[in-house]
Amino acid sequence: MDKGAAELQTKELTINMGPQHPATHGVLRLVLALDGETVVKCTPYVGYLHRGVEKLGENRTYLTALPLTDRLDYIAAMANNQAYCLAVERLFGVAAPERAQYIRTMVSEMSRISSHILWLGTHALDIGAMTVFLYSFREREWILDLFEMLCGARLTTSYARIGGVRNDVSQEFLDSLYKFTDEFPKRVEEYETLIDQNRIWLKRTKGIGVIEADEAVNWGLSGPTLRGSGVAYDVRKYAPYDAYDKVEFDVPIGKAGDVYDRYRCRMEEFRQSNRIIRQCIEKLPTGPIMAPDAPKLTLPPKDNVLKSMESMIHHFILITKGPMTAPEGELYTAVEAPKGELGFYFVSDGTGKPYRMRVRSPSFVHASVIPRLCEGSLIADVIANIGTVDIVLGECDR
């Protein structure tokens, strides 16, 4: 038998995973070269969801390109709308009124909670803890109901507007949201009782997919994926936008840079987001929700459109031709979306359409780091590594 074993040949095995695979969170395809159970090489293929958002943006006016951003990170559309509107506002040199800023901060944090909840549920499901999924979707449903109450849509919200938000928040909405913030921290504790000290969970996450701080920065990671490695980079603190400089919150960071620390970061972000939402409701100032100084950029209130000739002309021109007076220049604006740094880079040539619209999506960068995390690890950890970088392919492929 000994002789036989010595002559035994081993061969690398190449297997295909995806694009239709429940654990790839969309249409990610990985080609894995395996030596036994060890991943020798991992090659991701993306682009299955490429819709040419950047090209579409170039051929639409600044106003009509807004709904495209819902379809980037469709789990957190509010944050995408906010990023787009902020970028266009800065390009045009207008600012949303204070009330709109608070509302946008509030809904963006709601979308962070909803995005992290989905991440937690599916990530746990992927690596064998099914119960969390059922609990987390209970709260996600709650948030989506609140979105529906606010703007009529659950996923593709298109709620933020250039220069403000579409409609004001009702007292009923604020009351329900406040009730949610009362309840939510208890629910987070509930999730934690399920997995935080769970032995299987710890075995599957501790020391897996480790990336050191320097390397994480070098890869351009952002959001909780970067903070899990101990880098406290958060756009909300480094370059505050909207109302983030008026609310108090902490930026949770990890230490080890493994799957577990990134999980801990997101769990703490639940609490911080909850804190921000509460402060926004408490401090919500009164006033207009659209920038009044930009009639050539923002749509006039619907009431006026029906009554006043001038408003109707503005409305018509804005919809058909777009804003007329875009200054020439270029601008990069980033926000802290739930997945990481979401940036818009506009090159404007002075017309109503952007000459170039570039979307810097965190998921694209995070997908590129998957081979680095997977190579040399066990095949079972591939799933944990895909989950931990938190990608959504709509945003990755654009």
Added chain:
Amino acid sequence: MTEPRLISQAIAEGMRERFPSEVKEIREFRGQVSVIIKKERLKEIMEYLHDTPELCFSYLRDICGVDYLGRKEPRFEVVYQLYSISHRHMIRVRAEVPEDDPVVDSVVSIWDGANWHERECYDMFGIQFRGHPDLRRILMPEDWEGYPLRKDYQLTSDLGDKEWKGFREILDLSEKNKAYEL
């Protein structure tokens, strides 16, 4: 604390001092500073920005291409958004790339994160990155013809009412396979 735009301006001036023949122009818009450079010594400039301790641009936010067809010569630009997490300053570097020689040096050896951004730039604009470890199309199918984000890329089909050639192939194949039908 100094105003961010002044810091960026100072960095841009520093680049001009260090590479006087390479830096063509410094532009500012809404407090953001871009440095337009020639592409020949791009890698050297990037290494300077990355390695100098006072600058420490360790974080590459983004690389993207821009096509200025008919508006500007050279036609293309590759735009690098750089940020320093430790110093909290930013700069934008725009490297000019002519149409007849669309090749720039890859910066993957400086920032790992540049890998996919450069592949996307190649995919969308046909700009080659010299020294890139794996320059393939990324978002478009690998046999795709043309570069979609170029301004002269045709948006509608040139077939008009004519038949798509793939459709003819399918019909021919089914004709050929008829012999095997029961």
